Amino acid sequence: MPLTWLILFLFALAALGFIAGRVRAVNSAGGDVRELHSLPNYYGWNVALTALVPALAVLVVWLFVQPLMIERSVSGMIPEELIPEGSQRSLVMSDVRRVAHGLDMAVRQGALSEDDASDIRAGFTDLRGRLADVGVALGSDVRPEVLSAAQRYRQLNATGTLWQSIIVAALALGGLTLAYTRTHKGFRARNVVERAILALLILAASIAVLTTLGIVLSMLFETRNFFGLHSWSDFFFGTTWAPNFRGDSELSILPLLWGTLYISFIALAVAVPVGLFAAIYLSEYASAALRSFAKPLLEILAGIPTIVYGMFALLTVGPMLVNFFGRGPDGVLGVDWMSGATSVLTAGVVMGIMLIPFVSSLSDDIINSVPQSLRDGSYGLGATQSETVRQVVLPAALPGIVGAVLLAASRAIGETMIVVMGAGAIAKFSLNPLESMTTITTRIVSQLTGDTDFASPETLVAFALGLTLFVLTLGLNILALYIVRKYREQYE
Amino acid sequence: MSDATQNPGQSAGNPIGRAGSLLTKNARTRRRNAAEKRFRLYGLTAIGIGLLMLIVLVTTIVGNGTGAFQQTFVTLKVDLLEAKLDKKGTRDIEAIKKVSTFGYAPLINGALQTYVTEHGIQTDLKPKAMGAILSKDTAAQLRDYVLENTDKIGQTLEFTFLANSRVDGYLKGRVTRDSIANDKNISAEQLDLVDAMIANGAIDKTFNLDFILGGDASDQRPEAAGIGVSMVGSMYMMLVVLALSLPIGVAASIYLEEFAPKNWLTDVIEVNISNLAAVPSIVFGILGLAVFINTMHLPMSAPLVGGMVLTLMTLPTIIISTRASLKAVPPSIRDAALGVGASKMQSVFHHVLPLAAPGILTGTIIGLAQALGETAPLLLIGMVGFVASNAPDSIVDGLMSPNSAMPAQIYEWAKRADPAFYERAWGGIIILLVFLVAMNTIAVILRRRFERRW
Numbered sequence: 001m002p003l004t005w006l007i008l009f010l011f012a013l014a015a016l017g018f019i020a021g022r023v024r025a026v027n028s029a030g031g032d033v034r035e036l037h038s039l040p041n042y043y044g045w046n047v048a049l050t051a052l053v054p055a056l057a058v059l060v061v062w063l064f065v066q067p068l069m070i071e072r073s074v075s076g077m078i079p080e081e082l083i084p085e086g087s088q089r090s091l092v093m094s095d096v097r098r099v100a101h102g103l104d105m106a107v108r109q110g111a112l113s114e115d116d117a118s119d120i121r122a123g124f125t126d127l128r129g130r131l132a133d134v135g136v137a138l139g140s141d142v143r144p145e146v147l148s149a150a151q152r153y154r155q156l157n158a159t160g161t162l163w164q165s166i167i168v169a170a171l172a173l174g175g176l177t178l179a180y181t182r183t184h185k186g187f188r189a190r191n192v193v194e195r196a197i198l199a200l201l202i203l204a205a206s207i208a209v210l211t212t213l214g215i216v217l218s219m220l221f222e223t224r225n226f227f228g229l230h231s232w233s234d235f236f237f238g239t240t241w242a243p244n245f246r247g248d249s250e251l252s253i254l255p256l257l258w259g260t261l262y263i264s265f266i267a268l269a270v271a272v273p274v275g276l277f278a279a280i281y282l283s284e285y286a287s288a289a290l291r292s293f294a295k296p297l298l299e300i301l302a303g304i305p306t307i308v309y310g311m312f313a314l315l316t317v318g319p320m321l322v323n324f325f326g327r328g329p330d331g332v333l334g335v336d337w338m339s340g341a342t343s344v345l346t347a348g349v350v351m352g353i354m355l356i357p358f359v360s361s362l363s364d365d366i367i368n369s370v371p372q373s374l375r376d377g378s379y380g381l382g383a384t385q386s387e388t389v390r391q392v393v394l395p396a397a398l399p400g401i402v403g404a405v406l407l408a409a410s411r412a413i414g415e416t417m418i419v420v421m422g423a424g425a426i427a428k429f430s431l432n433p434l435e436s437m438t439t440i441t442t443r444i445v446s447q448l449t450g451d452t453d454f455a456s457p458e459t460l461v462a463f464a465l466g467l468t469l470f471v472l473t474l475g476l477n478i479l480a481l482y483i484v485r486k487y488r489e490q491y492e
Numbered sequence: 493m494s495d496a497t498q499n500p501g502q503s504a505g506n507p508i509g510r511a512g513s514l515l516t517k518n519a520r521t522r523r524r525n526a527a528e529k530r531f532r533l534y535g536l537t538a539i540g541i542g543l544l545m546l547i548v549l550v551t552t553i554v555g556n557g558t559g560a561f562q563q564t565f566v567t568l569k570v571d572l573l574e575a576k577l578d579k580k581g582t583r584d585i586e587a588i589k590k591v592s593t594f595g596y597a598p599l600i601n602g603a604l605q606t607y608v609t610e611h612g613i614q615t616d617l618k619p620k621a622m623g624a625i626l627s628k629d630t631a632a633q634l635r636d637y638v639l640e641n642t643d644k645i646g647q648t649l650e651f652t653f654l655a656n657s658r659v660d661g662y663l664k665g666r667v668t669r670d671s672i673a674n675d676k677n678i679s680a681e682q683l684d685l686v687d688a689m690i691a692n693g694a695i696d697k698t699f700n701l702d703f704i705l706g707g708d709a710s711d712q713r714p715e716a717a718g719i720g721v722s723m724v725g726s727m728y729m730m731l732v733v734l735a736l737s738l739p740i741g742v743a744a745s746i747y748l749e750e751f752a753p754k755n756w757l758t759d760v761i762e763v764n765i766s767n768l769a770a771v772p773s774i775v776f777g778i779l780g781l782a783v784f785i786n787t788m789h790l791p792m793s794a795p796l797v798g799g800m801v802l803t804l805m806t807l808p809t810i811i812i813s814t815r816a817s818l819k820a821v822p823p824s825i826r827d828a829a830l831g832v833g834a835s836k837m838q839s840v841f842h843h844v845l846p847l848a849a850p851g852i853l854t855g856t857i858i859g860l861a862q863a864l865g866e867t868a869p870l871l872l873i874g875m876v877g878f879v880a881s882n883a884p885d886s887i888v889d890g891l892m893s894p895n896s897a898m899p900a901q902i903y904e905w906a907k908r909a910d911p912a913f914y915e916r917a918w919g920g921i922i923i924l925l926v927f928l929v930a931m932n933t934i935a936v937i938l939r940r941r942f943e944r945r946w
Contacts, residue, residue, distance in 0.1 A: 004888070067789055097789075194837040198751060204743035205752070208765045208811070211804045215775060218782035274538045281535025298542045301549075303932065305865025307899040308553070308921050311906055315914055316552050353545045360542070384524055386531035407770070414772025416868035421906065441774050441868070448778070448872045454786060466778040470771065477770040 006059070006165050010172050014052040017176045021047030021183050029185040038190035046189045049196050050179035055172035059164070066160045070153060077149045092146065099150035100157070215470065222454070222463035230457040235464060241427035241438075243447070243458045251461045253468060255427040259437035263348045263423060264412035266433060270352025272405055275359025282360070283367045284389055295361075302357040306417040313350040313422030314341060321346055325434055338434040342424035345433040351418050355408045362407065366400035366487070367393060399487040406480035410473040416441040440465050553921050560919025563700035563715065564655040564663045566626060566689070570603040572638060574646040583642050593631040596638075597623060600630055600653075613688040617681050625682050627654035627715050655695060657714040657912035659686050663697050666911055703919060707881035708901060714912035717905070719920045721883050725795050725875070725895030726864060728884075732799025732891070733806055733863050738856055740803075741810035742845075748811075749818040750840050769808035776805045777869030785873060792874040793894035801873060802863040809862060813855025817848040822946045850942035854935045861931040865924065867899040875900040876907075898924050 025043035029035035036043070071093065078092055183189070227235070230251055238252030278298065282291050318341025323331055326338035370393050378388040394401070424436020425446065447462040454460065512518060517525070574581060576595060578588050601619035608615060608622070615622075623630075630653045638645060658678040661667035663686075672678055689695045706718025744765075752758040780801035784790045790797050821844045829839035870876070875896050884890035896904065898920060905917035 064788065190835065194835060197837060198747075201743045201747035201751065204740045205747040205761055207740055208744060208768060208807060209761055211779070211807070212764050212768060214783055215771070215779045218779055218787075219775075222782060274541050277535045277538030278542055281532070281539055285532055285535060286539075294539050294543065297546060298539070301542065301546055303861070303928065304549070305867065305899055305924065305928070307865065307867045307902055308549070308925070310867075311902070311917060311921060312549060312552060314906060315556070315918075316548075353549075356542050356545070384528045386528045387524070389531070410770060414774065416772065416774045416871075417903070420868075420871075421903075441772070444774055444778065445868070445871050448781060449874070449876070463778065463782070466775055470775050473770065473772055474767060477767055481766065 002161060002165060006168060009169065010052055010055055010059075013172050013176060014048040017047035017051045017180065018044035020176075020180060021045075024180065024183045025185060025187075025189070028183070036185050037188050038193075042189035042193050043183050043187070045193045046187075047176060047179040047183060049193065051172045051176035053196065053200075054175055055168045058171055059168045062164050062168070066157075066164065070156045070160065073156060074149050074153045077152060078145060095146055096149045096153055099146060100153040103150065103154060219463050219467040219470065222460055223467050225454075226457055226460035226464045229460065235461070239429070241443070243461070249458055249461075251457060253440070253465065255429055256438060256440045256443055256465070257468075258429050259344070259423065259427065260413055260419075260439040260441070262433070262437065263344050263351065263419060263439060264409055266344060266348025267351035267355055267412045268405065268409060270349055271355035271359050271408060274352075275356045275408075276363055276401065278356070279360040279363035279367060280389055280394075283364050284385065284393070295364075298357045298360060300357075301353065302361075304354075306354070306415065309350050309354050310417040310421035313346050313418055317350050318342060318346040318422060321434070337432075340424070340436060342422055342436040343434050344423065344437050347419045347422035348433070350422055351412055351415055354415075354418065355412060358411060359404055359408050362404035363397070363401050366397045366404065366484075369400075370396045397487075399483050403480040403484035403487065406476050406483070410476035410480070413476070414441065414469060414473045416445065420445055440469050444469070553918055553925070556915065557918030557920075557922040559664045559666070559915045560703050560922075561700055562664070562697050563703065564660040564695060564697050566653045566655050566659075566695050567650060568600070568603045568607060568653060568694065569648055569650050570599055570634065571606075571648045572645050573599060577638060577645050578642075583645070585639070585642060588639060588642060588645075591635070593635050596631040596634045600626065600634065607689070607694065608685070611688070611692050613685065613692075615681060615685050615688075617685060621679075621682065622685060624678070625656050625659050625686055627656055628713050629654065629709070629716055654715045655686075657910075659683075659695070660697075660715050661912060662686060663690075663695070664915075666915065703916070704923065707883065708896065708904070709881065711908050711910065711913070714908075714910055714916060717913070717916050719898060719901055719916075719923055721881065722896035722898050722901035723923070724883050724890065725798075726897040726899075728795035728890045728895070729799040729802060729897055730860055730864060732796055733802050733860060734856070736800065736803040737806045737810050737859065741807050741856075741859075742814055742852060744807075745811050745814035745818060746840060746845070749815050750844070751836070765808050765811055768804075769812065772868075773805060773866055774868040774872070776801050777872030779804065780869060781872045791892055791894065793896075794892050795895050795897070796891040797873050798870055798875055798897060799891075801869045802866060805866065805869065806859040806863045809859040810852075810856055813858070814848070814852045817851025817855065818844060820851065820946070821847045847944070850938055854939045857931050857935040857938070861928050861935075864931070865899055865928060867903055870897055870900045871903070876904045898927075 022040050022044035025036060026033065026040050033040060074096060075093055078096075230249075234250065234252055236253060238250060239254055240250040241252055241255045243249040243251060278294075282295060286294065321343065322338050322341055324333055324338075325331065326336060328334070328336040374392050374396055375388055378392040379385075383391065419439045420442050423439055423442060425438050425442065426436050427438045427443075428435075430437065444462045444465050447459055447465075576599060577591055578584075580587060598619075601623040604622040604625075605619045607613075627633075633653065634651065637651075655663075656678070658667050658672070658675070659682075662678075662683055667675075667678070669680060669683060672680065672683070686695060702716070702720075703718045704723075705720035706716070707721035708718070709716035748758065748761065752761075780797060784797045784800060785792055825843050825847065826839050829843045830836070834842065874894075884893055884895065902917045902920040902924065905913040905920065
């Protein structure tokens, strides 16, 4: 693998440069380290970094750009009439890539010689069969245009990789020589190295921003594509979610939003009272021993992966609810209101359990930050402890608690595994909590797993859903953080 | 709550409501005290509910999952008939390879037949029906053995085979004679045979190492499925997460905490990081699909891609905890370093960072534990939906070739809608939780041992 070797070469060169630079600096000072401007190691680092960093940067950029350039150039070789009705240029391109990959494999395994691979003609040899022999299965016979495009693809790739190695290696060697010749006892190596390190630190800090940008841009881009294929008014204001592959899908977010909000509501109805009362008890009443025992135990609930809660919903809570509310005369209540284990209630209750520690630890912090003087004042007037909590502490902590609940709501809306496993797949408007419904996150998962074709509205709708989810949770978070921060300042 | 007008007879003419001695409690005090008691009770109940849920969750997991660590095996003496396996007797490997698994099935069924007659077990079952108590993979397993040990042909050897998942369920109590009434995979006669074989010691339930170390199996053979390969996949992902998120996270935190000037740009970065921490995990999956797979054409289902997606998710966690531990190092350390002539960079890298290291490590381990349990983004980049049955051969292979991850494997099993796979899924959860508990314990120990109070 030339890339691995190239990277190893760069690092070896850097290590060499470090030693060489250090030795040269010490020699230039005649072996007396006090003569140097900086500590000897800085001269070494200077050479190593000058050799390594620009070369690595160019390599990374090259790795991103080369596929795009080759794609564009090869894609132009495919004539318009070759693209089948109802298909996409990108699908033909993926054929091209697969054939090129197959030829690579064949050459590597010795089934084809390098010359054969670039001269082969589709008409003369059974290429599909030969590629199948080396483990690359093709859906149909290779058409001549696709084959020549694949050969061009391979050729460009090979040239690109060759130039990549040459340029990157040259850059590294150039940097090494430059830094090495500049190494002298008067050279301000430390300043240069520290500036380079600072630049690297800034780069690392901006990755967080890049991630957000990546999220927003990738989703915006695909969402725009989606709205090019599907009317936005149907997406936002339609009432039916019915994807199908005949091309007349009805993709509307409203029923999904309803399911999401309903499940989140039930989850909060479980988590908020339990979490809040637990927080009140732990911060106002509990002895130190109980607190140090119960608080970490409750917080374990927050550390359990959501897949575990999903299993719990699907295999334990769901069947238990069916036992109560379903199965007709065999059930506990003798009613037949619930047919399957997946339902709004199942997902909601389990999600509520997951959110208990979330609500309780956030509210705990907030209740603890209410100044003791307020409580003392209330006790002084003769209020009991519970009256103090209800009439003094809670009103004082209310904005913070609202913030905590909003944060919990945003978690509930974005939660995926519990609803994927516990909520079901039927998109509808219903008030019955025993029916299965579906949510935004489950639909994202089901539209994007398996074979995804990035040209159909049924796939692209997931990006519109994702963007809506992102905006929704982001809005809730910002609001919650704003409320919490504003409240915290009140007593400081 | 304490409305005096609700208590007629006593409050008339006395708004405070105290008519008697301070030492006797009047009705209103009693009510207020009762309200106090109730309030406490609500609090205790809430904590009780939380703890009860934890207990229920743990008992469910342990109760359903421990079965996966045991497996039913059938010990049989099989005659490796030369006439069937190597007709010419040349021991030519190519000739032996020509005998397909169908050629081996009769040997196994015959072995069962012999066993039944030897031990005088009464049964009306045909040999083929007897063979159905074994795993569907048995013939292939035997063939592999013979191909490796051609010299054993003609001998009678004792083999230990996996029992079919229904038989396994019967021994574990998951399958009962009532529940198989409509099951076409196993019949009551076969269970009679199983009972007789248990009595003779040929069928036994033992510890199943293959569940922990082995790979996934197709949905016809739950008895052969293991979580080992996806554990390797998870391990590679964690390596990627560690290699990317620790340096990037620490570098970003050092910049933000020690060097960043207060301006709008750093504000944007800070707000960004705190918001990223709250973005739903599935959104990171969408990002991974759109950027890493659709734009950069990295391979689907590869642990490298999974690791990169999880890195983006863990970065905010690591940055937040690293910044907290950098902030906890007192400024006097920095001042002292600067005072003896260190540069700002030297003071940070030589003094502040080593002192903050335990905190950074703790935060990193907790971030990794979070990433290890995450499932949703992995669904979108294709780490479910195929059978991860072979462990990768090399590091490059481990990073680039399709694999699963532990939570994704658990989800995959839960989807297969077979009680035998459910047991595996619960068992997988136990292993996943063991990892998480271990990581968190290490984090707590590190914190306890190295935490400094300034």
